[in-house]
Amino acid sequence: MDSPALLWFRQDLRLADNPALQAVADRPLLPVFVLDDAAAGRWAPGAASRWWLRQSLEALGRDLAARGTPLLLVRGRAEIVIPALAAAIGAPEVLAGRLYQPWARERDRRVAEALEVAGRRLRLLTSSLLRDPARVMSGSGRPYAVYTPFAKAVAAMGEPDFPILPPARLRPVAAPPPGDTLDSLALYPVAGEPDWAADFPALWTPGEAGAQARLARFVAGPVSGYAAQRNDPGTEGTSGLSPHLHWGELSPRQVWHAVRQAQPGELSQPWPFLSEILWREFSYHLLWHRPEMPDRALRERFAGFPWQPDAALLRAWQRGRTGYPIVDAGMRQLWHYGWMHNRVRMIAASLLVKHLLQPWQAGAAWFWDTLVDADLASNSASWQWIAGSGSDAAPYFRVFNPVLQGEKFDPAGRYVRRFVPELAALPGKWLHQPWKAPAEVLRGAGVILGRDYPGPVIAHAAGRARALAAFAALRAGGHGLGDTTGDSMDPAA
Incomplete structure (x- = not known):
């Protein structure tokens, strides 16, 4: 079959292991990316994600052009743009990687209907996950609500297929329609305003080549010590692959097999890093079957939780001015690099909601705007897990102690000293609780609390008591949450 094909790139901005590309690699091809903010609504990419997307599209465009097929960029409504492009080149079908966000599923429905009217079809292939969420079901035929049995079920399905090699050469359609320029998509920070993304390039290289380089670096080094180092934010012990996975510059199959090659063994006991890949799969499983997850508590009894919205408290948290050094270090890392270490994400999120x-x-909305790896499934599932409202949040009433968490996971203070430099001269004993440092120690470190660094926005004991009182009030309201006191609470959390 030599009819032209329209290849619609979305969150699969790569040439290797791209099933949709593989399906049409021998046909005249028009690759297109459509920036459709109207369909996404408030889930359109946030500011940090747009910075990433701009560079990723530039890299994809170079890679496609090198193989003979330029990338077409278009801004507009996909249900209008895609059928028009298919008609312009005479393509009987449009191929794309399947998306799982509720807004994207609705958009795909509209696109498919518009194509069908003209006798064309939309063909979606699994591209961004190991397994399609609709195919991973319990023995009773129901979706999973708990991670561990879900992970075991996916592992029982065996190894994923091996990744597909990229095509060496592509054929363009004879007369590609005109499109927009990359600059006209306006994905970078507004000219004339402070460049909040100035530090991003020091850490990130968006695009397929950058993704492959980071994966190679990870499997050559940190993966071997991942179990021990992944919770230390002061070392490079994690993969940093999350933004590459989100935009599809890498497929999870590529990551999976690269890690398996570096760490061979029985699949029945997944290596620690592979469990993170499966948590990502579980988050998408939840989003597919519970599309309300980004907005509403998965545990319905949490709908009546007595939140106390406070713009000043939220702002202090956003700007890294809570008075808890480990939290503030994380929020400042987020602002400077569009990313935060996962352990610190949990500590910072716990402080905000508990x-x-x-x-x-x-909190999820702030992460959505500031994370380069902002992912609707992972972001929503993780925030609900911390809040206690997620389907697998246990114990839901756990309250992290930010001082003990800092002392446990940043014992040498490398992380805090880097991102909260005003405290860098404090001795380690006081670094995670500067408000307890003797006056002479503060003077010696050049720190004046309230001027150089704030005191805690709330004392840990008071904050913990408020959180437990809120859970007790929810239980007293007849929501059946069970016991929220007693020995099951980890006092050292």
């Missing part, structure tokens, strides 16, 4: 009683949706 100590400060701010709605988890407010």
Whole structure:
């Protein structure tokens, strides 16, 4: 079959292991990316994600052009743009990687209907996950609500297929329609305003080549010590692959097999890093079967949780001015690099929703705008897990102690000293609780609390008591949450 094909890139911005590309690699091809903010609505890419997307599209465009097929960029409504492009080149079908966000599923429905009217079809292939969420079901035929049995079920399905090699050469369609320029998509920070993304290039290289380089670096080094180092934010012990996976510059199959090659063994006991890949799969499983997850608590009894929205508290958290050094270090890392270490994400999120009683949706919205790896499934599932409202959040009433968490996971203070430099001269004993340092120690470190660094926005004991009181009030309201006191609470959390 030599009819032209329209290849619609979305969150699969790569040439290797791209099933949709593989299916049409021997046909005249028009690759297109459509920036459709109207369809995404408030889930359009946030500012940090747009910075990433701009560079990723530039890299994809170079890679496609090198193989003879330029990338067409278009801004507009996909249900109008895609059928028009298919008609312009005479393509009987449009191929794309399947998306799982509720808004994207609705958009795909509209696109498919518009194509069908003209006798064409939309063909979606699994591209961004190991397994399609609709195919991973329990023995009773129901979706999974708990991670561990889900992970075991996926592992029982065996190894994923091996990745597909990229095509060496592609054929363009004879007369590609005109499109927009990359600059006209306006994905970078507004000219004339402070460049909040100035530090991003020091850490990130968006695009397929950058993704492959980071994966190679990870499997050559940190993966071997991942179990021990992944919780230390002061070392490079994690993969940093999350933004590459989100935009599809890498496929999870590529990551899976690269890690398996570096760490061979029995699949029945997945290596620690592979469990993170499966958590990502589980998040998409939840989003597919519970599309309300980005907005509403998965545990319906949490709908009445007594949040206390406070713009000043939220702002202090966003700007890394809570007075808890490990939290503030994380929030400042996020602002400077569009990313935060995963352990610190949990600590910072816990402070916001438990100590400060701010709605988890407010924290998720800030992450959505500031993370280069902002992913609707992972972001929503993780915030609900911390808030206690997720389907697998246990114990839901756990309140992290930010001082003990800092001392446990940043014992040498490398992380805090880097991102909270005003405290860098403090001795380690006081670094995670500067408000307890003797006056002479503060003077010796050049720190004046309230001027150079704030005191805690709330004392840990008071914040923990507020959180437990809120859970008790929810239980007293007849929501059946069970016991929220007693020995099951980890006092050292």
